[in-house]
Amino acid sequence: MNKKLNNILLLPKRIVTSDAQNRILKNHAVDISDGIISAFIPFEKVREEKYDEVYDAGHLTLIPGFVQTHVHLSQTLFRGLAEDLPLLDWLRLKIFPFENEHNKESLQVTTQLSINELLMGGTTTILDMGTLRHGEVVLSEMISSGIRGFSGKCLIDINDLYPDFKSSLKVEIKDILSLAQNFHNSAEGRIKYSFSPRFVLSCTEELLKETKEIMKDFPGSIYHTHSSESVDEINEVRRRFNKENIEYFDSIGVLDDHSVLAHCVHTSDNERKMLKDRNTRIAHCPSANLKLGSGIAPIPEYLKAGISVTLGADGAPCNNNLSIFNEMRLASLIQKPIHGAETMDAKTIFRMATIEGAKALHLQDEIGSIEVGKKADLVLIDLDSCSNSYTDSDSAVYSDIVFSSTTENVKSVMVDGGWVVKERESLIYDQREIISKGKEELKKLLKRL
Numbered sequence: 176m177n178k179k180l181n182n183i184l185l186l187p188k189r190i191v192t193s194d195a196q197n198r199i200l201k202n203h204a205v206d207i208s209d210g211i212i213s214a215f216i217p218f219e220k221v222r223e224e225k226y227d228e229v230y231d232a233g234h235l236t237l238i239p240g241f242v243q244t245h246v247h248l249s250q251t252l253f254r255g256l257a258e259d260l261p262l263l264d265w266l267r268l269k270i271f272p273f274e275n276e277h278n279k280e281s282l283q284v285t286t287q288l289s290i291n292e293l294l295m296g297g298t299t300t301i302l303d304m305g306t307l308r309h310g311e312v313v314l315s316e317m318i319s320s321g322i323r324g325f326s327g328k329c330l331i332d333i334n335d336l337y338p339d340f341k342s343s344l345k346v347e348i349k350d351i352l353s354l355a356q357n358f359h360n361s362a363e364g365r366i367k368y369s370f371s372p373r374f375v376l377s378c379t380e381e382l383l384k385e386t387k388e389i390m391k392d393f394p395g396s397i398y399h400t401h402s403s404e405s406v407d408e409i410n411e412v413r414r415r416f417n418k419e420n421i422e423y424f425d426s427i428g429v430l431d432d433h434s435v436l437a438h439c440v441h442t443s444d445n446e447r448k449m450l451k452d453r454n455t456r457i458a459h460c461p462s463a464n465l466k467l468g469s470g471i472a473p474i475p476e477y478l479k480a481g482i483s484v485t486l487g488a489d490g491a492p493c494n495n496n497l498s499i500f501n502e503m504r505l506a507s508l509i510q511k512p513i514h515g516a517e518t519m520d521a522k523t524i525f526r527m528a529t530i531e532g533a534k535a536l537h538l539q540d541e542i543g544s545i546e547v548g549k550k551a552d553l554v555l556i557d558l559d560s561c562s563n564s565y566t567d568s569d570s571a572v573y574s575d576i577v578f579s580s581t582t583e584n585v586k587s588v589m590v591d592g593g594w595v596v597k598e599r600e601s602l603i604y605d606q607r608e609i610i611s612k613g614k615e616e617l618k619k620l621l622k623r624l
């Protein structure tokens with residue numbers, strides 16, 4: 176990761192804070208000391224000689240780094256290789272066989288490609304699902320890349336869809352204990368462990384329950400799984416357990432405020448009440464839900480009920496990219512024909528991708544907004560490009576970010592006060608190199624199939 180300077184001063188055109196008042200500041204510099212936002216200083220009071228670096232960001236807007244609460248770093252190598260399939264076939268025919276063939280080299284390069292794409296697109300914090308083997312490769316790469324987030328071994332001890340891709344209860348428990356001990360709160364707390372049962376159909380009840388028990392020894396860790404994504408999946412859950420997916424999770428005691436459930440497209444009234452009562456968090460992945468034909472999650476109802484909803488791109492093969500901008504845009508637009516044009520306004524969506532994401536991961540005291548005392552996970556974005564609005568008022572700021580921007584508008588990114596992307600250049604990876612390494616490893620992996 177780029178060497179951190181102790182003291183940086185940023186001078187943006189404006190600062191969209193995402194704080195409790197949604198303040199937008201103008202003519203203010205941001206003082207960053209030892210990775211922490213330490214002051215907002217009016218331009219006329221700035222004393223430049225105090226700083227290791229003074230960065231005049233000109234017409235760029237400063238926003239908090241984005242938070243994605245559901246991604247699969249291990250799958251990025253498989254982009255474009257699993258098209259036009261519904262969830263269970265997509266897993267059975269493509270994704271499980273592919274993930275099953277990962278070795279350490281292919282897993283490392285897919286992680287590098289993913290983190291590169293996420294950081295270049297302004298995402299600075301992730302909750303990753305991991306994969307079945309070599310979890311240490313993903314966590315080590317997250318540490319060295321400079322990104323913030325959670326990952327862990329993806330847990331599978333039954334697999335009717337693709338029986339080769341599974342482990343045993345005993346091995347799974349042994350592995351998560353050692354990984355969590357080695358990696359939880361590593362890199363000065365930037366990397367945390369997430370306990371990641373793949374989904375209800377791939378885990379025994381013992382595995383789901385024991386994992387939740389173990390988690391109690393690792394405060395600040397997250398229980399991360401998929402739930403209620405497709406109709407075929409919930410039909411199978413009903414057949415096996417005679418319950419709805421979330422009812423089953425609740426009956427075995429794995430839902431609480433440190434549980435993040437990806438998708439929740441198909442839920443009953445009773446399940447929504449459970450989500451609310453348990454304060455369980457939902458990771459909404461609109462691109463993946465559309466592409467796999469899973470459906471449209473009832474997000475406005477969840478928000479109305481006071482359930483936490485955040486955003487994630489899911490895996491590259493069901494999206495096909497990792498852009499938070501696509502997820503923000505779709506999260507709003509897909510609801511409007513159903514619930515009316517006034518629903519899911521741009522400000523609400525922007526908060527879901529920043530401070531609400533941080534809250535879902537219990538990181539709201541550290542990140543998610545631009546406030547004094549928080550870590551400097553920041554993005555400089557160009558909202559004066561030819562595809563943005565032409566007004567100088569702040570009224571269009573949120574729609575400019577959510578509806579008009581793409582990852583191309585992201586110019587520079589820092590995590591913990593260290594630059595990871597500067598003026599569209601990655602300071603972490605040689606992009607040509609990781610692409611060519613990725614192609615090479617993919618070729619080898621496909622030969623192993």
Ligand SMILES: [Zn+2]
Binds near residue numbers: 245246401437489
């Ligand atoms: Zn997923």
